[in-house]
Amino acid sequence: MGRADFGGVVAEVCLEYLPEIQIGEYAIVHVGFAISRINESEALRTLAQFRELGILETDFAERNPSV
Amino acid sequence: MKHLQEYRDGDIADAVARSIHETTTRSWSIMEVCGGQTHSIMRYGIDQMIPKSIRLIHGPGCPVCVTPVETIDRAQMIAEQPKVILCTYGDMLRVPGSRGSLSGLKTRGCDIRTIYSPLQACQIARDNPNRSVVLFAIGFETTAPANAMAIKIAKSEKLKNFSALVSHVLVPPAIEMIASDPVCRVDAFLAAGHVCAVTGYEAYHRLSEMYRIPIVVTGFEPVDLLEGIRLAVLQLEKGQAYVENAYQRTVAADGNPTARGVLREVFQVTDREWRGIGTIPQSGFCLSEAFRDFDAEVRFPLDWKSVECNNCRAGDVLRGILKPNQCEEFGKGCTPDSPLGAPMVSHEGACAAYYQFSQLGSKANAPQ
Ligand code: SF4
Numbered sequence: 001m002g003r004a005d006f007g008g009v010v011a012e013v014c015l016e017y018l019p020e021i022q023i024g025e026y027a028i029v030h031v032g033f034a035i036s037r038i039n040e041s042e043a044l045r046t047l048a049q050f051r052e053l054g055i056l057e058t059d060f061a062e063r064n065p066s067v
Numbered sequence: 068m069k070h071l072q073e074y075r076d077g078d079i080a081d082a083v084a085r086s087i088h089e090t091t092t093r094s095w096s097i098m099e100v101c102g103g104q105t106h107s108i109m110r111y112g113i114d115q116m117i118p119k120s121i122r123l124i125h126g127p128g129c130p131v132c133v134t135p136v137e138t139i140d141r142a143q144m145i146a147e148q149p150k151v152i153l154c155t156y157g158d159m160l161r162v163p164g165s166r167g168s169l170s171g172l173k174t175r176g177c178d179i180r181t182i183y184s185p186l187q188a189c190q191i192a193r194d195n196p197n198r199s200v201v202l203f204a205i206g207f208e209t210t211a212p213a214n215a216m217a218i219k220i221a222k223s224e225k226l227k228n229f230s231a232l233v234s235h236v237l238v239p240p241a242i243e244m245i246a247s248d249p250v251c252r253v254d255a256f257l258a259a260g261h262v263c264a265v266t267g268y269e270a271y272h273r274l275s276e277m278y279r280i281p282i283v284v285t286g287f288e289p290v291d292l293l294e295g296i297r298l299a300v301l302q303l304e305k306g307q308a309y310v311e312n313a314y315q316r317t318v319a320a321d322g323n324p325t326a327r328g329v330l331r332e333v334f335q336v337t338d339r340e341w342r343g344i345g346t347i348p349q350s351g352f353c354l355s356e357a358f359r360d361f362d363a364e365v366r367f368p369l370d371w372k373s374v375e376c377n378n379c380r381a382g383d384v385l386r387g388i389l390k391p392n393q394c395e396e397f398g399k400g401c402t403p404d405s406p407l408g409a410p411m412v413s414h415e416g417a418c419a420a421y422y423q424f425s426q427l428g429s430k431a432n433a434p435q
Contacts, residue, residue, distance in 0.1 A: 014186060017212055017326045028264055028317055031156070031206075032184025033213040035326060036264035036317050043070040043316035046294070050079060 004029060070316070074288035083293040084116040087300055094120035095303050096252050097296060098245065098387055100238060101259030102129035102415025103287055109424040111289040117296060124252070124387035125420075127241050128259055130206045131158045131413040132385060133341040137373040138234045139164035142203050145232065145367045146177045152195060154188040155203040157181045162409045165373045185217035192221065192229040201363045202231040209261045211235050211352055212326035215333035218354070218361055232363040233353055236339055238262050239270045240350035245386065246278040253387070255281040255299035260291070260314040265330075267322030271310045279308045286314040333358050342409065343382025379408030384417050391418040398422060 004013040004027070013027075018034040021027055026038040073079060099105060105125045108114055114123050127133055143164055146153040153169070160170040160181065173179040178198075182188055185202055192200040204214040214231065221229040242256055258271060263284045271282045281302035285295030295313045302308060312318055321327075332355065339351025354362045378396055383389035391397055391410065401407040403419055410416035 014184070014213070014216065016216060017323055017329075019325070028261060030209050030261060031213045032186060033216070035209065035212065035261070035323055036319075038070075039316045040070070046313075046315055047070070047073055047079075050082065 002034075004034070071288065074286070074290040076290065080111075080116065080289045080293055083290060083297055087117050087121070087293065087297045090297070090300050090304055091118045091120060092304060094122070095254045095300060096122045096124050097255045097257060097299050098124040098126045098253040099257040099285070099292070099295075100126035100128045100242060101257075101262070102126075102132070102413065102417065102420075103261070104128075104257060104259065104285065104292060105417050106415065106420045106423075107287050107289065107292055109420040111292075113289060113292050113296075116293065121296065121300065123296075125384070125390075125417040126245070126256075126387060127341065127344060127385040128207065128238065128262075129385070129410060129413050129415040129417070130210065130236060131156075131162055132381060132409040132416050133236055133344065134159070134162070134205050134234050134409070135340045135342050135373075136164050136375055137340070137371070138205075138232065139169075140166055140371060140373045141364070141367075141369060142201075142232055143167070143169060143172055144369050144371065145201055145363060146172055146179050148199070148367060150198050152178045152180060152191055152198050152200045153203060154180050154182045154185075154191060154200060156183070156205070158413045158415075159203060159205065161406060161412045163377075163406065163412075165375065185214045186220070189217050189220050189224070189226065189229065192226045193224075196228060198228060199366075200226075200229050201367075202229070204231040204233045205235065207236055207238055207259070207262050208265045208330075209259075211330055211334065212265055212323070215329045218333050218358055219329065221361060222358060230361050230363040230366045231354070233334070234339070235334065235352035236341065237336070237350050237352070238266075239274060240347050241341070242271075242282070243274055243278075244344075244347050244350075246274060246280055251278075253280070254303055255283065257285040257292070257295045257299065258282050260284055260286040260318055263312075263314070263318045263322060265322050265326050267320050267327075268310055268312065268318070269320065275308055275310050281308050282310045284310070284312045284314050284318050286317060341385070343379075343385050377407050381408040381410050381418075384410050391421040392425070394418070398425075 002015045027034040028036040188202040334352035335355040337353040410418035
């Protein structure tokens with residue numbers, strides 16, 4: 001078991017299915033089980049694709065400096 | 068959460084929606100299979116952001132809604148047995164069976180406990196060695212690994228007072244049933260991201276090829292949904308049909324192999340009845356031979372035939388034939404406070420989504 005912070009609420013989460021998860025990483029948690037690690041580089045890559053496609057004119061990393 | 072802001076960002080959502088407008092030249096019907104996605108679509112008004120010629124059809128992905136009435140009746144009858152503690156996810160409590168709901172039984176004194184994790188059922192079994200603890204194990208492939216783990220723990224700890232009433236359902240056979248229907252009006256599917264996080268999406272290639280239909284693995288935030296729709300429309304406009312992953316940050320092609328391994332150990336695939344839809348071959352999980360001792364249906368043999376007995380049109384809603392607000396009972400005889408059918412109860416039910424978000428003036432709620 002591990003502990004996960006759900007936007008301020010900390011709860012116990014079963015990590016059996018995600019043994020490789022590291023402290024500080026993000027995961028999808030369903031009925032108390034972490035089932036998938038959120039891949040940060042993929043998250044950024046998808047967002048970057050929107051820029052490449054010309055969908056976005058601005059760099060939202062600049063617009064949201066806290067990211 | 069990290070990057071969650073961007074995937075909810077109105078400007079990014081608008082930009083992706085604009086791109087869909089630029090790409091779309093014809094009318095297309097796209098089914099989001101998962102009820103969680105239906106709720107996101109209604110909550111964020113995604114259906115209003117996309118071209119009018121794109122129709123979103125809501126699919127059968129609401130586990131509580133498709134659980135057979137017979138199984139709900141059976142759960143109630145088990146809960147009525149002496150010394151039983153029935154553990155269920157909260158969504159199931161108010162779903163009408165043919166003899167009322169679990170919450171009705173609870174007010175009449177049956178010991179029915181709402182859990183958020185199936186591991187709680189194991190704990191309840193450890194704490195109550197003289198009671199028989201039954202886990203009502205329903206859900207799609209997202210929930211199945213959690214229930215499987217609870218059952219596996221019960222076996223390894225020899226928790227003899229633990230059993231599970233298993234009624235799991237699987238997404239790919241449901242997609243196949245819809246895609247193979249000769250009157251199928253679905254041009255593309257958005258596959259549920261969290262299901263694929265467990266299973267991966269290898270099983271979808273065959274379906275996409277066989278029925279020449281685009282399948283896009285899609286997440287739940289507004290930008291995720293719009294991106295899923297954008298990729299589906301791109302394929303449709305180009306006359307292509309393949310499996311695409313629009314939810315790369317969460318879904319790997321082979322899903323979660325550890326979870327899949329435990330699913331194979333604890334469960335086996337079986338024919339399953341879907342409420343309102345009928346039996347779909349090889350569309351569910353039951354306990355595997357090695358775990359049969361933990362089967363609540365074996366432990367509590369009950370002879371009972373259920374009958375559906377009201378005007379609920381859930382089956383048509385779940386197959387995408389009827390929009391919830393086209394049901395005569397919608398908002399009149401059937402509301403979240405007094406639901407006639409499961410889709411009005413569940414937080415993944417399409418009727419509840421329409422009811423809850425109808426004030427937003429969504430396109431889906433406009434007169435048809
Ligand atoms: S509105 Fe109520 S009665 Fe009609 S289909 Fe939905 S749940 Fe059933």
